[in-house]
Amino acid sequence: MTLEKSIYELSQEELKSFLASKDLSTDLSTTIFRNLYKNNKHEQPIGKKLLAVLEKSFNFDLPTIDTVSKSPDGTVKFLMGFNDGKSVETVLIPFHKRFTVCLSSQVGCAMKCSFCYTGTMGLSRHLKSSEIIGQYIVAANYLENVLGLKTMAPNIVFMGQGEPLHNADEVLNAINVMMEPLGLGMGPRQMTLSTAGYLPGIKKLNNFPKINIALSLHSPFNDIRKELIPINQHFPLEDIFEALDGLDLMKRQFIVYEYLLIDGLNDRLEDADKLEELLGERKAAINIIPFNPFPGSKYKRPSDEKVELFKEMLVERKLRTMIRTTKGSDILAACGQLKS
């Protein structure tokens, strides 16, 4: 029987309290953190006695790599397994001489977005914070030890399987632990959380460190948006924007609006006009994602010219706009193609 509680869900403060409760020096928390997260060669390994104490209370499980697929563009997709037999996909994406890790927050997803492959699975379960952190550790180790790439630590996007704000407490704990200075030492601006607009979670974002926030907008019209993202029925754009406007952003922080572009559906002139009305006055950056097809999908990807044209319409309307180039689509590792 493995223990329920994972060593990877503890902040350094929590580890200190645990050590104190066992009459051990709280200074040991530093050694333990460095060993768990940095594998820092200058540190003493965790002594046998200490390890025995820890192993009585915590499991040290990390996800297993069940399969690896590599795309010629450098994208690496992992199927990572947990000890209940469930698995998720985690993707390493090359980005400007560095990598970004796309982490999953749930096994499957409850949102059922009509354009998303993961949505066809339904929700199987939430991931624990230790399972979210575990994906990062395993992917970063693979990068360094298997691929031999000694690049900077990868950035993080919560854009894998699942709706991170539907599992907000575990995601928040994962973020806090990954920010521990003696652990992974991630900075808040190295992490981006993308949400489908799960309002109860957006309302919790002011309790989060100041990570980057992305909203999957996809349409400025509620009637079209609810076809794409069914939860828009309960959480319409007015309510989402009211909550987003209430967020305490940093001076130069923009909310990123992801805009899945589907041929003939949301790439029209009126969409551009309405986006201007909605985002013109806000601190916004738009990220156009051309639709990535998957087996059985009902939508069409617009031609490259149409994508460029839509971008131009937005730029003319003074909206900061980027087109997200698709990586890993040949191995079904691109946005919305993850299904374990």
Ligand code: SAH
């Ligand atoms: N649940 C979160 C994060 C996961 S999806 C969210 O909805 O934001 C990450 C991004 O990929 C989202 O913007 C999502 O809308 C987009 N996406 C999903 N399916 C896609 C597809 N088939 N093609 C392109 N992008 C897709």
